[in-house]
Amino acid sequence: MFEAVAFYLFAFLTIAMFYIVVTTKQALYALTALAAGMIFISAFFFILGADFLGAIQIIVYTGAVMALYAFGMMFFDTTRDVKEKQGNKYIIVGLSTLAAVLIVLIVSVPMVSDNIVALYPVADDIGNVQSVGLVLFTKYLIPFEVAAIMLLVAMVAGIVLAGKKMDLSLTLMSGEEIEDMKKEKNKKVLS
């Protein structure tokens, strides 16, 4: 019973928040609503016994991602409303509704999955974090490492893209301009 109440409550809240995210004209509202929605989602994780995931959700999303977005927003000065010219609303709404209905239509039919044997069963006697760790560092060691590489890539990419060097474009400068710049500013132009 508690589960049902919690589910419906949070389901309602998440849907409402995300609805605001995609409809509001105020970027700040959207950001806030998104953050709230993320937190509500973590509630589902806790309900479902995925404590580790819930924690990660809050830390990564609400902590890191939202902070990043907030910085970005300050940078972009999006308090000014971006006037969003909408093409054809009916296409958008129609398409998404159709998609949702279609999936719901199929998904709402009970799934036959009795004969599934859990490959990495959730152990009752140990905590979620512990068992997650166990799986993560055995079976999913490689994906984990690759994810690390991915984050490294993302970091390097972020630095490179947002870095100052991008302000000048060697691509657009002619050979003479590059030479001139080298001399005048005595700036270290990377080879």
Place this chain on the structure above:
Amino acid sequence: MLDHILSILIFFPAIAAVFGFAVQKDSMRAYGVAVSAIEFALALFLWYAFDNSVSGMQFMEHLPLVPAFGINYTLGVDGISVFIIILAAFFTLLGIGSLTDTPNVKYMIITLLFLQMTMAGVFAALDAIVFYVFWELSLVPMLYIIGAWGGPLRIYASIKFFLYTFAGSLVMLVGMLFMAYFYYQATGYWSFALLDWYRLVLPETFQLWLFVAFFFGFAIKVPMFPFHTWLPYAHGQAPTIGSVILAAILLKMGTYAFVRFSLPLFPDAAAYFMMPIAILAIIMVIYTAMVAYAQKDIKQVVAYSSISHMGIIILGTFALNVEGISGSIFLMLGHGVVAGALFLLVGVIYDRRHTKLMSEFGGLAHVMPRYATIFGIMMMASVGLPLTINFVGEFLSLLGFYQQSHILTLLAGTGIIVGAIYMLAAYKKAFFGDVTNEKNKNLPDINKRELFGLIPLVIVAIWLGVYPKPVLGPINKSVESIVQLMHNKSQTELAKSRIPDLTKEKVVVIKKTVIEEEVH
């Protein structure tokens, strides 16, 4: 040397063409003539070494190329192909020798040498894929020749030429792949070798479909009505040399392929489709002759006349008997010589006046009597006067088809009438009457370089018209074996009745799945 003479024939001009890049511009013409002369000498040597008494393939070469997929570099010639190869070398020599002052003559000669490679390759190939490679590759130099040295509409014409033929041959490629697949199903291994395919007997329905697939490739190349419209553009826009080679050799690829592929591979289908194709051929003969009559441009007249003559060749091929097929092959040579010469002749006048409209001329026989004479001889050869090369072919083709259908032959025979009409009308417009146009008053008569190209053709046109035996004999020999093969392979009553049985000796032929060795 004899073991590899075909490879030498094919690749010598290509290698020479590559080296040609290093030759200085002004010396290029001499280089081209030298190379093509050597090539022609090699071709003649091939003829000399050719054993007239053998009906099968000679000078076979075999080199595995993609053995995993049954593709081998297999070459060989028989009586059917050897002369077309010689003709190709001949025309390359004449073409380069009589080449007029062209911009970028160096590239032109290199292109022509490449073209010679592909032409020799097509007629020597005995593997379907190798055949296809050269077949497609031949489009490229011709594309360049038309597109780079052609008239005002040259780009349209060259692209149309390329794409039309390309599309057709891709359908043919699908057919080839099917054929290879059927062979694989029957024997368990892949092969694209023509001689292997010859031994495969397909059920009639398969034959019909494959025949149609091959037909698209060949018919567009020939070109058969209603796939012919690329040809007038190509000829109309191409420079003289391009038209000459196109008409003399490239069109023959289509008709040659009918003899080499369609007939022996699908005898039942050939018999089945004989009548529809004959009707198409007759439309080609009469319709295009009438269209030719309506032309204002003398080159277009010759272009449409080519289509008309190709109609007779097709008709002879689908006579399915020795007389008809031999005749059609001979007519390929004949039409090559004659149409080539006519295009050269048109080029002569184009060089002088830069127009090909007949209304611009008139009375040329007064100012250019030698030219008019040679043109007249070639025109008469074109209308199929006896003792010229075309007559032998046309006579045999029609004679052969007469066995199959009287009424259709009668209709096709009107080709000799309508052919005379447009040719004579064109000749009259250009050469007879008084010289009305001031610009024509002082045209120089034909010069030495042009004579170099034309005199040999005149000689050949008459020599082979009077004494076709040295060519007709080997052709006959090979055609007999093909007809016999077709008869033996045919299964339907229709085919049995249409394809004559030449001997009672049986060649053992594979039935569907079982392979037996040929019993000698």
Place this chain on the structure above:
Amino acid sequence: MEKYLYIALFAPFVSSLFSALFTATPKKLFTGIIASLLIFTSLVSSTILLIYLFKGGEPIHVEMMTWMATGDLYIPFGFLVDQVSVTMMMVVTLVSTVVHVYAIGYMDHDKGFNRFFSWLSAFVFSMMILVMSDNYAGLFIGWEGVGLCSWGLIGFWFHKESASWAANEAFIMNRIADLGMLIGIFLIYWNTGTLQYDGAFAAFHTLDPTTLTWIGIFLFIGAMGKSAQFPLHTWLADAMEGPTPVSALIHAATMVTAGVYLVIRSNELYSLIPDVGLFIASLGTFVALFAASMALVNRDMKRIIAYSTLSQLGYMFAAAGLGAYWVALFHLMAHAFFKALLFLGAGNVMHAMHDELDPFKMGGLKKVMKWTWIMMTIASLALAGIFPFAGFFSKDTILEAAFADHHYVIYGVLLFTAGLTAFYSFRLVALIFHGEERYKLFGIHPHEAYRFMLVAMSPLLLFAIIAGVFQEPFFHMVEELLRAHEYHIHSHTTLWIMLLGTQIFVGLAILYAYKKYARSGIKVPDGTSATENSFIYKLLINQYYIPYFYEEYIIRPYRELSAVFWQKIDIKIVDATVDGIAGIIYSTGEKTRTMQSGNLSTMLKWMVVGLVVLLSLAVIFGVTVRYSDGAASALSGLGVM
């Protein structure tokens, strides 16, 4: 004897090639002389062969080399000199020798002197091949060869539009007939397996009559073209555009008789199919009358003679069709002599009159051109069939043959035509040589031709007079080959009545012609007189409107249809379809490229659209499968697998 055969055959060829060497150079008198000598050599050889055969020698048959051999087909260059061909060879070489010599004078001032001899000798060569060949294919070579030379010679003065037009007309009309001949040859090959005369003739007896009839018809179609029989006759009159020696040699004496020769040569065939023979005879008779009627009113000297040629060819076919092959051949020979003579005489007149052709503008020329007058009068007498000239013997025999075979209609028509022949021949003679000297009005100063030309004509004159005496020996010579039999009217009375009646009838016609046209006071017709406006006159002067009909209903539609085929069908339909397919592909690309709007939002929408479409398909399929097994099996049977 073989070497004479080869000499006879190839001397003209050598002559032609020799003259051809000088085609592009100015006039060289020696080409004419050498050509004439070579043709004369050929004549001598032919004569030797004639004598040899006449003495009862075996026919000479040689095979020079293979021409075509493929499959079962074997065609050699084979030559056969037998009684029939030797007769033709004699006619050809004799007339052509005369014409060659004559032409040296006639073409004196022409730029194309050398070219002329080249063509003329080439013609003789072709004609020799035609008559000497031992098979139908060889005959066809000659057949087309003479057609080619005829083209070259009719259009000799190619600067004249009418000449080149006539040349093309002749060539194309002949080609129409040649197709028939070709088909006939195909029929012979596929039914007998050979094209050699001996083999084919032997096989004819085994074939069924229908096939033979078809063979006969198609071969005769060939003959009709070459011999200008109705309805392929129009080219012959137009062919008079060529130089007169050409008309004499080709369009009177030799080439046009090739059709007759073909029928005679194939007598083994035609004697098996008398129905076709009767048709040939009927057509011949019709043409005889038809052509004569057109000659009655024509105002072109050469055309009148041409129509008379046509008419005489009709006689020959009538004879050949009735099975009287030797008579036909004999008339052919006799006709060659006097008609060539007539033409050459006309050539003299033309020379004298500066190429004027209308006899109404001449008159009284006998004073200036005495020899010509004599020659033409004698030739006309021979043509009219007056005793004792050549025509009497040959033509009367044809009448006798018709009468003896009880074809009285044919006889009657031919007899009537004989009267017409006499009338128009002497109308011509009278207008040219008698009466007032009307030419003076036009300021022309006529002169007699060169002496040597007249001398050259003399053999023809001789033969025109005496050819009749050869009738008996000729009959005996060819009798075996042509299964000839003499025609004897059983009652001598009837015979005499016929002969005399014919002579009187013809004589009256001549007198009438003289009376009407030799008087003074003839005006150059100007289209005002009552006769000229009568229906019949118009019909005849317009050649029964047949050329008009051809122009209007065949040539023009052909031209227009060609234009339609090119501009409407070839460009607008066939080519437009091809370009249309390419165009559709291209324009589809052009229209749908807006899908790539460059707007990220649109791109994202496309992705979602793709997903939704896939999902819809999935759901439809999933639901169907879930609720209907039948549908599932139907779907799985879609055949994609």
Place this chain on the structure above:
Amino acid sequence: MLSPINISMESLNLMTLAPMLIPVVGALLILVIDIVKGGLHKSLYVVLSLLFLVMDFVAIANASGIFMTNGTTLGVFDVMLIDGLAILAQFVIVGASMLFIPLAMTHKRFHEFSYPEFFALFLFMIAGFQFMVATDNLILVFVGLETSSLALYTLIAMHNRDKSFEAAVKYFTMGALAAGFFSFGAMIFYALTGSVEINKIALVLAANGYADIGFVLVGVAFFLAAFGFKLSLIPFHTWAPDVYEGASASMAGYMSIVPKIAAFVVAMRFFEFLVHSGIVWLDVVLYIVVVVTMTASNMWALVQTDVKRMLAYSSISHAGFVMAAILIGTTQANSALFLYWILFSFTNLGSFSMLWMSRQKHLPDHQSSDHSYDKFAGMIKTAPVAALIMGLFMLSLAGVPPFALFWGKLYMISSAVTGGYTILALIMALNSAIAGYYYLKLIVYMFMKEPVVANGGEVYVTNATLALKTIIGIAAMGTIFAFVAINPLLEFITAFVYNSGY
């Protein structure tokens, strides 16, 4: 209670990781070098990258040797899967990368090559692709995919001009959406089978006889959308032309080959068992997608005015052509896919390199875009060798024999024929003919037109260095003499594909 984990090192088969680790190490090394001493010339990094790629190649070759003796190898908790497909795909990936990296040695200076990070990201990207193909675990596929994608977005953007940013943003955004699709699809299959490993998914689905066909199809639809994006199948292709145009020519060429082969391998792993299980729906849908992709992109390529954009559409068309192999699903078809792609990589890289070599920094007035057709007008007069080579690549792309791509097309169409897809074979053939037109168009411009503005031909080699010329030379040689290599290639590929069970 938690039991201690006992894992023997042998069972981990760590050697399976070697090929992926080499570029990672290389990338880290480059980063470290840059930290230690900045401002080094790009040639150092180019050579270093090349060196690591060579090592990588050797490692793959070594792995292929192992595969030939031992067959498919699993490693590191059965996450790594080294089978024939993985090895072949890695060969293509690393090989194409080796051809790509020297293209950085341009004569002119371009922004991205001034960063050592460029090379580091490049090597990371290769590692990502390698992980992606060498596993059947959807998680690793996903992570590998994202690693490489993120690196790729950055590499595109680093060209540093408006169009490249625009391209990167478009690519990125659509990529994010595709990632959503991918994860949703994976979720559905996880829900259906309780597994995220393709083999197990296949087993479970087969075990219950595809009872939930509707579910399966929904999952397939999502995966199709996700792969459709990567493979640029219509209607998920919209990014491709813009991104190709925005990226530098060399990068565009690279993009047309490497990401796609990786995606093809994953698609092959995933769809092949579905195709073989006789789901008509998938056949029909794939059929439509393949045909539409081939045909429509050809039509769009016809109407382009920029060569690079034309090549972009043509790459889409080629991808559609090759996608047919997955539809056909026979061993021959799958071998044909690899054969085609290997040959395609030579030719396409070659042609993009030609564009790259002629890249100007500033466009003259008459020229509307970087590589508009006009630019190449009359090229034969001023730069004959370059024109010949470019013409050669065009002919090869059009499928004119005996150049490289013809053999690919031949074998591909043959596989359609043997697979019973006659109509498809015809459509494929005729599409080659349509495609002929736009390749020909460039040839027409190069060989048959007069130059728009007279130039000395230096514009076509404005960027040329020895390195670029070498690469183009290699590509040209590979294109011309492909027929020599077909047989060994075919035998090699067929053996690998067949032994992997595809």
Place this chain on the structure above:
Amino acid sequence: MEIGLNHYLVLSTILFAIGLVGVMKRKNLLLLFFATEILLNAVNIAFAAISHYYGDLTGQMFAFFVIAIAASEVAVGLGLLIVWFKRHGTIDLDLMTSMKG
């Protein structure tokens, strides 16, 4: 009223659909990125739920990696946005249509 797997799946689907609406509707690139986050989060709920009902950790693993991926995407995405914004002063994607056709 038992909350079954399907409830979660339906919820996940609805959120996914909202995400799709956002992706299609938003013209502000930053807000567009928000929508893609929604997509991934929606899937995460489903993964967690399935994982729960199967008693299997794989789903949680997947969700874990999805979070990691989402995070890195944000980094790169924002980087790109910043560069674009520096040049153009806007992040409206309607103004980003220099390439088309």
